[in-house]
Amino acid sequence: MPWFLYLLECDDGSVYTGIAVDVAARFEQHASGMGARYTRSRKPVQVLASFELAGRAEASRAEYWVKRLKPQEKRALAAGARTLESVLPAPAPAPGPGIEADADPDATPEAADAP
DSSP states (O other), X not given: OOEEEEEEEETTSOEEXXXXXXXXXXXXXXXXTOSOHHHHHSOEEEEEEEEEESSHHHHHHHHHHHTTSOHHHHHHHHHTXXXXXXXXXXXXXXXXXXXXXXXXXXXXXHHHHOO
């Protein structure tokens, strides 16, 4: 089931970041005062953007990184000047052929030959 990362503009000009399965329903919760504590005191004005992700884990991971952006960077993301991928860290490369995933990268060949 897809999850969404969403950005809301609040009445004080701030940008709230959250995740939900149904962004419209979650916006209504925020607007009615039944959403996050943050939006109870800073009423949401509009949904600036939403991004579909594969599941909750991916949405939570994206939320973690987007929440660390400055407000102007969040607005750039919402406007399409930045991509969500540009905010997220690059995935770790897969081990190459002949390299074990659990191998100690700091080990030296000499250490393997020692008694």
